Amino acid sequence: MRTTKSPLYALTSKADVRRIFEEQLKKCRVDYFDFYLAHNISARSVDNYRNFEVYDVLEQLKKEGKIKHVGFSYHGSHELLAQVVKERPWEFCQIQFNYLDWNAMDAKKNYEVLQAAKLPIISMAPLRGGALATLTGSAKAVAEKEAPLDTQASFGLRWVAGKENILTVLSGMSNLEQVKENVQTFTDYRPFTEAENQLADKIAGILQKRGEINCTACNYCYECPRGIAIPAIFLMYNEYKADGDARAFLQKYGALKQREQAGKCIHCNLCNANCPQLLEIPALLDKVAAEAAVLRKGGM
Numbered sequence: 001m002r003t004t005k006s007p008l009y010a011l012t013s014k015a016d017v018r019r020i021f022e023e024q025l026k027k028c029r030v031d032y033f034d035f036y037l038a039h040n041i042s043a044r045s046v047d048n049y050r051n052f053e054v055y056d057v058l059e060q061l062k063k064e065g066k067i068k069h070v071g072f073s074y075h076g077s078h079e080l081l082a083q084v085v086k087e088r089p090w091e092f093c094q095i096q097f098n099y100l101d102w103n104a105m106d107a108k109k110n111y112e113v114l115q116a117a118k119l120p121i122i123s124m125a126p127l128r129g130g131a132l133a134t135l136t137g138s139a140k141a142v143a144e145k146e147a148p149l150d151t152q153a154s155f156g157l158r159w160v161a162g163k164e165n166i167l168t169v170l171s172g173m174s175n176l177e178q179v180k181e182n183v184q185t186f187t188d189y190r191p192f193t194e195a196e197n198q199l200a201d202k203i204a205g206i207l208q209k210r211g212e213i214n215c216t217a218c219n220y221c222y223e224c225p226r227g228i229a230i231p232a233i234f235l236m237y238n239e240y241k242a243d244g245d246a247r248a249f250l251q252k253y254g255a256l257k258q259r260e261q262a263g264k265c266i267h268c269n270l271c272n273a274n275c276p277q278l279l280e281i282p283a284l285l286d287k288v289a290a291e292a293a294v295l296r297k298g299g300m
Contacts, residue, residue: 002030005039005073006058007150008048009274014149017057025066032065037094038072040276041084055088075276078109085117092167094122096216096276098132099159099200101125104208105277111163120167125146127171129216131207132156136242139206146199149167153178154185159200162192212238213284214277221271221281229260230281237288253292262289 004024006017025031038054040148058070071092074081085093093114103108114121122186127133127252133153135143140152147155153171160169215234233253240249251262263283273283 001034002151003035005037008045011048011052014052034068041072041074042076077111081113092120096125097123098126098128100204123169126160126169127156157185210241212241220274227259
């Protein structure tokens, strides 16, 4: 399927919507897209979406045969989602949807909004950027003991696919083995049970208590004018929170160039504007820098 999206954050006028679309057709060497999304409608981008009449332009392109299905991707509150859903006759919605975000990031409430509207759902980040496929510590032990028939990845994918109204599950596969594993998961699909739902809640509860940062390593923040290694820093920090190995965290963090470290943030907030998770990134960088300083002072 031919799919791409309109970058709402990059729009400066209504004319940009069609201009960018036509550039995408040319770059992809196609004459239409099967699925086209208004990308990342959120509290930070909804004004661009509305002021530049994005939906109206996309509907016109659909009438011209250049788009088959018009939808949108979303990050944000269920209240705003309900407004956006009611405003236009969308054909699908793509949301971040996995068993950790079910409660941690309001995915349950967003799911309920889409269910009530009978709007088909595309699940992005079903494994939370790989985090649910690389469990560590007590979360890993629980998963291996109580879900012996599954890999961590297949358990997470089955959870998503078991929900009603899921149009498709988007899994970011990095190698052939992961492709094979995912194909096998859905070829021999086993419906998710109530006991497994309780297990998913149990694992999610363990993860939430560890104090990890809700970053999916999408890299939208990576165009930092200071060159701070934001996704890498958050990954190091989350690994530390998962396994408690402060020494390993400091070694990895210290291996970064000085300009890449969290303490070099100047709070320009460009990263905030680009973050689909709506994270307050400068504040989180301050938190990481402060905790690293405390650990160093403690002799780690």
